[in-house]
Amino acid sequence: xxxxxxxxxxxxxxxxxxFKEVALGYTLQQAIEEAERCLQCKKAPCIKxxxxxxxxxxxxxxxxxxxxxxALDIIYEKNILPAICGRVCPQxxxxxxxxxxxxxxxxxxxxxxxxxxxxxxxxxxRCSVDKNSKLSGRKVAVIGSGPAGLTCASELARYGIxxxxxxxxxxxxxVLMYGIPEFRLPKEIVQKEINxxxxxxxxxxxxxxxxxTITIDEIFGQGYEAIFIGTGAGLPSFLDIPGExxxxxxxxxxxxxxxxLMKGYLFPEYDTPVSVGEKVAVIGGGNVAMDSARCALRLGxxxxxxxxxxxxxxxxARKEEYENAIEEGIKFIFLVQPLEIVGDEHGYVKGIxxxxxxxxxxxxxxxxxxxxxxGSEEIxxxxxxxxxxxxxxxxxIPMAYKKLKTGRKGxxxxxxxxxxxxxxxxxxxxxxxxxxxxxxxxxxxGKKAAKSIVKYLLSRTE
Numbered sequence: 001x002x003x004x005x006x007x008x009x010x011x012x013x014x015x016x017x018x019f020k021e022v023a024l025g026y027t028l029q030q031a032i033e034e035a036e037r038c039l040q041c042k043k044a045p046c047i048k049x050x051x052x053x054x055x056x057x058x059x060x061x062x063x064x065x066x067x068x069x070x071a072l073d074i075i076y077e078k079n080i081l082p083a084i085c086g087r088v089c090p091q092x093x094x095x096x097x098x099x100x101x102x103x104x105x106x107x108x109x110x111x112x113x114x115x116x117x118x119x120x121x122x123x124x125x126r127c128s129v130d131k132n133s134k135l136s137g138r139k140v141a142v143i144g145s146g147p148a149g150l151t152c153a154s155e156l157a158r159y160g161i162x163x164x165x166x167x168x169x170x171x172x173x174x175v176l177m178y179g180i181p182e183f184r185l186p187k188e189i190v191q192k193e194i195n196x197x198x199x200x201x202x203x204x205x206x207x208x209x210x211x212x213t214i215t216i217d218e219i220f221g222q223g224y225e226a227i228f229i230g231t232g233a234g235l236p237s238f239l240d241i242p243g244e245x246x247x248x249x250x251x252x253x254x255x256x257x258x259x260x261l262m263k264g265y266l267f268p269e270y271d272t273p274v275s276v277g278e279k280v281a282v283i284g285g286g287n288v289a290m291d292s293a294r295c296a297l298r299l300g301x302x303x304x305x306x307x308x309x310x311x312x313x314x315x316x317a318r319k320e321e322y323e324n325a326i327e328e329g330i331k332f333i334f335l336v337q338p339l340e341i342v343g344d345e346h347g348y349v350k351g352i353x354x355x356x357x358x359x360x361x362x363x364x365x366x367x368x369x370x371x372x373x374x375g376s377e378e379i380x381x382x383x384x385x386x387x388x389x390x391x392x393x394x395x396x397i398p399m400a401y402k403k404l405k406t407g408r409k410g411x412x413x414x415x416x417x418x419x420x421x422x423x424x425x426x427x428x429x430x431x432x433x434x435x436x437x438x439x440x441x442x443x444x445x446g447k448k449a450a451k452s453i454v455k456y457l458l459s460r461t462e
Contacts, residue, residue: 004106005034012327016297019182019265022324023087026116028066035063038108041100046110049098051444052151054078056095056110063113072121075114080154080196081147081443083189086115088180089440090318123196131160138457141166141224143210143397146174147439148230148430148446150197155450157200161457164224165197166208169261174232175431176439178261179253181291183298184321187260211400216426225460226425226453229412230446233391233431239283243341244387247348248277252288252388259295277383278302281352283338284388285315290322292386293330301384305331307338309357309370333380335359337372341385351379391436411435419449427453 008024009015015022026034038060046056055074062071075082091111099107138161142149145167153163171177173190198204208214210231219227236251238244255274263270280301282293285308293304306325308315311334315322326332340353356376359368393411398404405413405422412428414421419429429445431437 002033002037004037004109005030007109007112009324012329015183016328019298021186022183025119026112028068028120031063031113031116032066034109034113035060037101038064039100045098045100046095046108049095050078051094051440052079052447054095054114059117060108060110060113063117068117069121069124071117073124075117076124078447079151079443081150081193082114083118083193084147084176084185085440085443086111086113086118087185087189088176090438092319094440123192123199130158132454133160134461135454135457136160137162139164139222139224140453140457141219141227142230143227144168144174144230144232144430144432145172145194145204146176146230146232146430146442148232148432148442148449149174149228150194151443151446152228152230152427152429152450152453153202153446154197154200155447156453157197157202159454161454163202165202165204166210166214166219167204167206168209168231170206171261172204172206174230178257179288179291181256181260181295182265183294184291209396211396216397216401220425226427226456228419228446228449228453229397229421229426229428229432230430230442231394231397231432232442233436234394235392235410236387237390237392238387239338239389241338241340243343243349246341246343246385247346248275248384249341249349250384250386252282252284252292252386253391255292255386256288256295259299265295265298274299275384276301277349279382280304280384280386281380281382282306282386282388283352284308284390285310285317286388286390287317287321288391289386289388290317290325290330292388294325294328296384296386297328297330303331304329305333305380305382307333307336307352307354307380309335309337310359310367311335314359314367335370337370339377342379349383349385351381352385353377353379391431393432393435397432409435417448418452419445420452425456 059071059074096107142153142165156163176190236253258264262272264272264274276299280296297304335357336354342351344350355372357370360371363369398406414433419427427449429449430442
């Protein structure tokens with residue numbers, strides 16, 4: 001059996017000095033060689049592993065033949081954000097996990113092949129439009145331009161529906177723009193794929209805060225027959241320990257937004273200074289923690305350490321991102337729980353008081369619960385702390401529009417089959433409905449909601 005083809009990456013010694021993309025992608029020859037490993041299974045379990053149900057064997061088969069444009073056209077039938085998905089989707093837990101080859105060796109590098117096709121093919125609107133005369137000109141509003149909103153909008157536009165996206169920030173893209181660093185997802189890639197939506201006729205209005213500058217009722221009053229809410233999980237979580245108000249304590253949301261959306265990584269070209277000391281601690285074990293740690297290193301920190309309360313085995317971060325962090329010199333201290341952030345007389349961080357853990361029985365997440373070891377407390381010296389322990393659903397719309405039913409974690413409750421809320425004509429999906437999850441799962445919900453909205457609009461014509 002042929003080995004899985006590895007793509008090239010920037011040398012760690014060089015990439016820690018810049019924000020350029022780390023993974024350099026496949027060459028044509030590498031892509032063809034990897035595509036030749038595909039078994040072209042008749043049952044194609046990989047398709048079922050993809051939340052947007054891309055015909056994976058078909059597009060890989062076209063790569064094998066060297067027909068890159070035809071491969072991209074196949075992907076566009078289900079997904080208009082392939083360059084994004086190829087870079088940031090956790091394929092290893094979805095389509096690649098379902099790959100038949102995963103049982104006997106290394107699965108096909110589906111994500112890397114999707115990225116190659118997206119980067120080397122030409123955007124083709126012809127494969128993206130399937131207009132319905134009964135829907136042409138009907139108006140639907142999408143609130144939020146993250147993965148769920150963009151996908152829902154693209155699916156609706158295929159039918160000739162007039163879609164307007166209302167985005168609170170000054171540029172569209174949501175977490176793709178403010179949350180994921182340039183070295184993992186270049187912003188020009190995001191803008192390129194958003195531009196395809198505009199070519200499909202989708203209107204994007206930025207600097208519109210639904211619930212503040214415009215209300216849900218006002219949107220309906222403008223002739224929109226349905227609304228999809230995809231406002232994401234933009235509310236940071238904190239530890240609720242003493243010292244979180246000291247200077248140089250950041251939530252990962254604030255830190256990454258300053259670095260990415262506000263282009264702090266290009267200071268002083270952009271007037272967004274980000275104060276990072278010499279010894280940085282990042283608390284958490286997910287992809288956001290990896291992104292924060294690697295950004296801090298590139299901003300000039302001499303030493304960056306990730307503190308995680310469980311072990312490496314339980315970390316939710318993608319293995320690839322963890323390995324990239326290790327290569328770049330990020331340090332890890334496992335089985336520690338912060339108790340207090342310690343500051344100096346000037347109000348700046350000078351350390352974190354932690355207690356060491358052991359692992360007990362599994363909790364509701366299925367991972368073994370961290371159990372503090374009595375008497376193991378110590379103070380670790382740091383001058384910057386970034387808290388990356390998860391995000392909560394954005395509360396703005398549920399607070400402003402009380403009719404929506406919400407869950408105990410602040411999420412908008414939806415029917416899992418249709419993404420419909422308890423209010424007729426309003427649908428929701430992505431992190432606002434599920435809590436913080438993946439880009440592709442949000443896209444899957446956006447796609448599902450679009451199908452439901454189409455049925456809803458058709459029912460209103462009968």
